[in-house]
Amino acid sequence: MSKPDNPRDENPKNPEELRFHYTPTDEPGAEQETQNAHAKDTTRVPAVIDALREEFGAVVLDVERYANEDTIYVEKSRIREVCRFLKEEEGFDYFVDLGGIDNFTAEDRYEVFYNLVSTERQKRLRLKVQVDEGDMQVPSVTEVYRAANWNEREAYDMFGFSFVDHPDPRRMYMPEDFDYHPLRKEFPQLGIPGSLPLPPQTPDGDLTMDPFAAAHGSQPVKSYEEPATDPDSE
Amino acid sequence: MPQTHKPDFPGNDLGDQFRFWPKHNEKIYERLENKHAWLEEKRAAAQGDGKPPATQRSEVDPLENEMILNIGPQHPATHGVLRCVVKMDGETIEKSVLDIGYLHRGIEKLAEHKTYQEFMPYTDRMDYLSPYSNNVAWCLAVEKLADIEVPERAQWIRMIMSELARISSHCLWLGVGMMDAGAVSGFVWTFQEREEIYSIMDEVAGARFTVSHSRIGGVANDFSPRAIEMIRDFVDTFPDRIAGWEGLLNKNRIWVERNKGVGRVTKEEALELGLTGPNLRGSGVPYDVRRFEPYLKYDEVDFTIPVREEGDCLARYFLRLDEMKQSVRIIEQCLDRMTEGPIRSDDAKEAYPSKEEVYYSMEGMIHDFMYTDVGTVPPKGAHSYHAIEGPKGELGFYLTSDGTGRPWRVRINAPSFTNLQAMEHMLEGEMVADTVVIIGSLDPVMGEADK
Numbered sequence: 023m024s025k026p027d028n029p030r031d032e033n034p035k036n037p038e039e040l041r042f043h044y045t046p047t048d049e050p051g052a053e054q055e056t057q058n059a060h061a062k063d064t065t066r067v068p069a070v071i072d073a074l075r076e077e078f079g080a081v082v083l084d085v086e087r088y089a090n091e092d093t094i095y096v097e098k099s100r101i102r103e104v105c106r107f108l109k110e111e112e113g114f115d116y117f118v119d120l121g122g123i124d125n126f127t128a129e130d131r132y133e134v135f136y137n138l139v140s141t142e143r144q145k146r147l148r149l150k151v152q153v154d155e156g157d158m159q160v161p162s163v164t165e166v167y168r169a170a171n172w173n174e175r176e177a178y179d180m181f182g183f184s185f186v187d188h189p190d191p192r193r194m195y196m197p198e199d200f201d202y203h204p205l206r207k208e209f210p211q212l213g214i215p216g217s218l219p220l221p222p223q224t225p226d227g228d229l230t231m232d233p234f235a236a237a238h239g240s241q242p243v244k245s246y247e248e249p250a251t252d253p254d255s256e
Numbered sequence: 257m258p259q260t261h262k263p264d265f266p267g268n269d270l271g272d273q274f275r276f277w278p279k280h281n282e283k284i285y286e287r288l289e290n291k292h293a294w295l296e297e298k299r300a301a302a303q304g305d306g307k308p309p310a311t312q313r314s315e316v317d318p319l320e321n322e323m324i325l326n327i328g329p330q331h332p333a334t335h336g337v338l339r340c341v342v343k344m345d346g347e348t349i350e351k352s353v354l355d356i357g358y359l360h361r362g363i364e365k366l367a368e369h370k371t372y373q374e375f376m377p378y379t380d381r382m383d384y385l386s387p388y389s390n391n392v393a394w395c396l397a398v399e400k401l402a403d404i405e406v407p408e409r410a411q412w413i414r415m416i417m418s419e420l421a422r423i424s425s426h427c428l429w430l431g432v433g434m435m436d437a438g439a440v441s442g443f444v445w446t447f448q449e450r451e452e453i454y455s456i457m458d459e460v461a462g463a464r465f466t467v468s469h470s471r472i473g474g475v476a477n478d479f480s481p482r483a484i485e486m487i488r489d490f491v492d493t494f495p496d497r498i499a500g501w502e503g504l505l506n507k508n509r510i511w512v513e514r515n516k517g518v519g520r521v522t523k524e525e526a527l528e529l530g531l532t533g534p535n536l537r538g539s540g541v542p543y544d545v546r547r548f549e550p551y552l553k554y555d556e557v558d559f560t561i562p563v564r565e566e567g568d569c570l571a572r573y574f575l576r577l578d579e580m581k582q583s584v585r586i587i588e589q590c591l592d593r594m595t596e597g598p599i600r601s602d603d604a605k606e607a608y609p610s611k612e613e614v615y616y617s618m619e620g621m622i623h624d625f626m627y628t629d630v631g632t633v634p635p636k637g638a639h640s641y642h643a644i645e646g647p648k649g650e651l652g653f654y655l656t657s658d659g660t661g662r663p664w665r666v667r668i669n670a671p672s673f674t675n676l677q678a679m680e681h682m683l684e685g686e687m688v689a690d691t692v693v694i695i696g697s698l699d700p701v702m703g704e705a706d707k
Contacts, residue, residue, distance in 0.1 A: 048659075050635040060400035060642060062549040089400055089640040116543065117530050119669040123656055135654070137641060137669070141527070141543050148641065169530025172677040180364075190287060195357035195706060197280035204365055211369050219277075 050088055061090035064146045068092075070112055077107055091148065093135075098151040102161045105136065105149070109166055114138040114147060117167035120174060122153075122181040126207045131155045132181060136163070136170075153183060162188040180205035284341055288324065288353045294681040321346045325688070329358045333436055333692040336702030338676070344688055352683040354676060359706035367666035371631035372398045373472055373608075375666070380466035382670065383704040385428050386421035388457070389646040391470035396551055397642040397653035398472050402634040404606040410474040411552045412594040416487065417460065417469065418644070419583040419590075423494070424453040425647035426576045429699045430501065433573070436696040437514045442504065449497055452490050459483040472632055473607025474600030484591065491587050498580055505573070515570040519682050519694035522567055529678035532671045533649020535698055538575045539567035545645040557589045569697035606632060630661040641669075648672050648699060672705035 056066075071094060074082050081104065084095040096104050108114040119137035130152035139146050153160055162185035163170045174185045176194040182203040185191065192198065200218055202209055219229035223240075232238055292300075323344045329337040337358035343351045363382070367375045379390035392414045399406060406414075431446030454464040460483045461469035461476065469476050479487075505511045521531065526539035536543055544561045546554040562578035564571035601607040604623035613620025636659025643652030649671030658664040675698050682698075683691055 048635055050638050054403060054635065054638070058400060058403050058640075059405040060396065060403075060551065064549045065641075088638050089403070091640055093639070116527050116541075118532075118650065119652065119654070119667070121654065121667040123665045123667075135667075137652075137654070139543075139548075141541060144548060146549070146641075167530070168528050169674065169677065172673065176673075190291070192283050192287060193357075195360040197277040197357075198283045199277045199279045204362055209365075211365060 054089065055087040056090045058089035062146075063090075064144055065089075065091040065148075067145050067147050070108070070114075070145065070147060073112060074104065074107070077111075078104060093148045093150055095150050095152065098153060098160060101136075101149070101151050102163055102166060105138075105163045105166045108138060108147070108149075113140045113142050114145075116141050117169040118146075120163075120170050120177060122177040122183060122205070124181060124205065124207045129154060132158070132183065134160055134177060134183065138167075158182060159184050159186050161186050164188055179203070182206070284353055284355055285324070288341055288343055288351055291351055291353065293351050293684045295685055322350075327691060329355070333695065335432065335695055335700060337706075338695070338700065338702055340683065340691065342683065342688070342691070347687050347689070349683050349686055349688055349691070352680055354680045356673075356676060356702065356705055359702045361707070363707050364666050364668060367663055369662065371628075371661045372402075372663065373627070373631050375663075376470070376472075377466065377468050380468055381703055382668070382707070383425070383646060383648060383651070383672065383701045384466070385701055386418075386425035386647045387465065387467050388417045388421040388469065389425075389644065390651065391468060392418050392552075393642070393644040393646065393651045394653060395470045395472050396644060397640070397655055398632060398634075400640045400642045401638055401655045401657055402472075402606070402632045404473050404601060404603075404632065406474055406601065407598045408553075408595055409478070409597045410599045412590050413475050413479060413599065414470055415552045415554070415557075416587050416590045416594075417457075417467075419586050420453050420456060420487070420490075422583050422647040423580050424450050425699075426580050427453075429576060429696070430573075433693075433696040434505070434511070436692045437511055439504075439511070442501070445497075445501070449494065452486075456483065456486045456490060459486055471600060471608060473603070474598070478599050487587065488591060491584050491591070494584055495581065498577060502577065512570060514690075514693055515573055515697070516568060518569045518690045519686065519697055520566070520568040521678070521682060523565075526567065526678075529681055530674045531649075531678045532674050533645070533647070534572055534575050534579060535675055535678070536649065537562065538564045538572040540565040545643050545650050549643070551642070551644055553590075554586075557586050557593075559586050559589075569693055572697050633659065633661050635659060643669065646671060648701065648704070649675065651704075668707055670704040670707060672700040672702070673707075676700050676705050 071082070071085055071092065074094065078096070078100065081097045081100045082094060083097060086093040086095070116139040118139050121135060123133040123135065125131055125133060132153040132155070134151050134153060136149040137146070138149070151160065160183050162174055164174060164185075165187065171188075171190060172194060174188055175190065175192060177183050178185060178191065179193040179196055180203055193200070196204070197218070202214060202217060204213075213233060215233060216231045218233065219231055220233065220235075222229055223235075232240065325342050325344055327340040327342065328334040329339040334340065339355040339358065341353045341355060342349045363378045366378060376391055376394055379394045380387040382390050398404075427446040427450045431443035434442030457467050458464045460479060461467040521529065521539045523540040526536050526541055531539065540563060542561055542563045545551070547561055559582045562575050562582065564575045600610070604627065608627050609620045609623045614624045634657035636657065639654070639656040641652055641654040643650045650669065651671055652669035654667035654669065655663050656665040679694065679698050679700070682694060686694060
C-alpha cells in the first residue's frame with residue numbers, strides 16, 4: 023500500500039494522481055475475488071466469457087472479478103454487436119440495468135455498465151465499456167434491448183454520454199432547459215445557482231433564479247391580506 | 257427572462273402559458289409527434305425490413321377526434337407526480353409519452369457525500385410504501401461490497417420485516433386500485449391492515465413509516481416479546497382479510513370487467529420491455545430474485561412464486577393477492593425457525609456497537625464515534641451489485657468503492673423506473689379511462705422512479 027501524498031504538499035510526487043484527504047484502504051485481495059458472505063452462483067459466467075472471446079477475440083479487453091461477480095470489459099465501438107450476440111446466441115434475454123460511472127481519471131474517465139440476465143440459464147452478467155472524456159459517443163443498445171431506452175436517457179442526462187442511434191435522445195429527469203450533467207464529479211452537490219429557474223412566486227412575476235430564495239431573504243408575496251396584529255393583546 | 261417560444265398545438269393556441277421550462281415542453285410534444293406507436297413498430301418488425309413508415313404530421317381531422325391530453329403530474333390517479341402526455345383519437349390512446357423527474361432529488365449524487373450508514377434514511381424515501389425492503393436492499397448491497405457477515409437472527413428479522421413491507425405495499429396497491437376502479441370503501445379496509453403493520457413497525461423500530469431499522473451488519477434492535485406477539489396476531493388474522501377481499505372482488509363484475517384484458521402484455525413483450533416484479537410474473541416469466549439468487553434465508557423457507565400467464569391487469573391482481581398469502585407463509589416459518597443470538601456483527605469496523613457498550617465502555621464509545629465518522633470501509637476499487645425482490649420488483653444497488661467510508665458511485669436500479677418505461681408502451685392502444693387502471697395495476701412509486 024503506497025502512502026498517499028500529503029494534500030497540502032506544494033510539489034506532490036505524482037501530481038497526476040488524485041489526492042485524497044483520507045487513507046484509502048487496500049486493494050481487494052485475491053481471496054475476495056470469489057469469497058464473499060453474499061456471493062451468488064448466478065454471477066459467475068466463465069462459459070459466456072469463453073464464448074465471447076471465441077466470437078469477438080480482442081474486443082473482450084479484460085475480465086475482472088470481485089465478490090464472485092464477473093465484469094467483462096469490452097470495446098466501446100462493438101458493444102451493440104456484443105449485446106446482440108449475448109441476446110441471440112447466449113440467451114441473455116432480459117435487460118436489467120444500465121448506468122454510467124465517473125472515475126475522474128485523465129484517460130477513460132467514464133464507464134458505462136450493462137447488467138444483463140438470462141432467465142433460462144439463471145445467469146447474471148455485467149458488461150462495461152470505457153468512455154474517454156474527449157469522445158463521449160457510445161453506440162446505443164436500444165435496438166437490441168428496448169428496455170435500455172430510458173436507462174440510456176438517464177445516463178445521458180446524468181453524465182452527458184451521447185448514445186449513437188438512440189431513438190429518443192432527451193433528458194430523463196432534468197428538464198431540457200438544464201445545461202449540466204449532475205452526476206459528473208465536478209458538479210457541486212448543492213447545484214449551480216441560476217441553472218434551473220423555478221416558477222415565479224407571483225402569477226405574473228419573473229422566474230425565480232435562486233434555488234435558495236427563502237434562505238437568502240426573499241419573502242414570497244402573499245396573495246391575501248394578513249390580519250392586523252394587536253401588540254397589546256399578547 | 258422572456259419566453260418567446262410557444263408549443264405548436266394542433267388547433268390550440270395556448271398563448272404564452274409555457275414560459276416555464278419551455279424547451280422541455282417543446283421537446284415532449286415534438287417527441288409525441290415523431291414517435292412511432294408500439295403497434296406500428298411491431299407490425300413493421302413482423303413484415304419486411306423492420307423499419308416503421310415515416311410518420312407524417314397528422315392529416316386532416318375533419319371530425320376533430322384527435323386531441324393531446326396531459327394527465328398529471330398533479331392528478332390523483334397517477335399515483336404521484338407522473339405526467340402522461342397522450343395523443344388520443346376519440347377515446348383511444350394513439351401514442352403516449354411519459355414525463356418523469358418531478359420528484360427527482362438526486363439521491364445517487366447525495367449518496368456520494370454520505371457514509372454508507374448515513375445514506376440509509378434516504379432509501380426509506382425511495383419506495384415510501386415499503387421502506388423496510390429498501391433498508392434491507394441497501395444494507396445487503398453494502399454488506400456484499402464490504403464482505404460483512406450478518407448474524408442469523410438479524411437475517412430472520414430482516415426477512416419477516418421485508419415480507420411485512422411487501423404486504424403493506426400490496427395492501428396499498430389493492431386499496432388504491434379498487435379506488436381507481438370506483439370502489440372507494442375498499443381503500444379504507446386495506447388501510448386498516450396497513451395500520452396494523454404500521455403498529456408493528458412502531459413496536460419494532462420506533463417509527464411507523466420511515467423505519468430505518470436495518471443497520472449495516474445487522475439490525476438496530478431485537479424484537480420485543482410484544483412485537484412477536486403482534487406479528488403472530490397479524491399473520492393469524494390476515495388470511496381471513498384476504499379471503500374477505502377475494503369474496504368482494506373475485507366475482508365482482510365491475511372489477512373483473514374493468515381489469516380483464518386491459519393492459520395486456522405477452523411473455524415476450526414483458527421481457528422485451530423490461531417489466532419487473534409482479535408485473536413480469538403476471539405475464540408468465542418466473543423471474544423472482546428470491547428464487548433467482550436467494551439472499552437472506554429465502555433458500556431455507558418453503559414458498560412458491562405465483563406466476564400468471566394472462567398478462568393483463570386481472571392477472572396482476574390475482575398474482576399480488578397470492579404473493580401476500582405467500583408472504584404470510586414465509587413470516588410464519590421465520591417466526592418458527594428464528595434462533596436466539598446476536599442481532600449485529602460485533603466487529604467495530606462492520607457495525608455499530610450496542611447502546612450498552614456505548615454508554616458503559618470507553619471502547620464502545622470510541623467505536624460508535626468512529627463508525628459514525630468513517631463507517632464501513634470497503635476495499636479500494638471494489639464494485640458489486642446486490643438485488644432484492646422488493647414489492648415492486650428487482651431493487652438493486654450497484655456500488656463502487658474508492659476505499660473510503662463513502663461510496664464512489666451508487667447506482668440504484670429502481671423497479672418503478674423500469675415498470676414505468678414499459679407503461680409508456682402499454683398505454684398505447686388502450687382507452688383513456690383505462691389508463692387509471694393500468695397505472696394502478698403496474699403500481700409505480702414516483703419516489704423510487706425519480707430517485
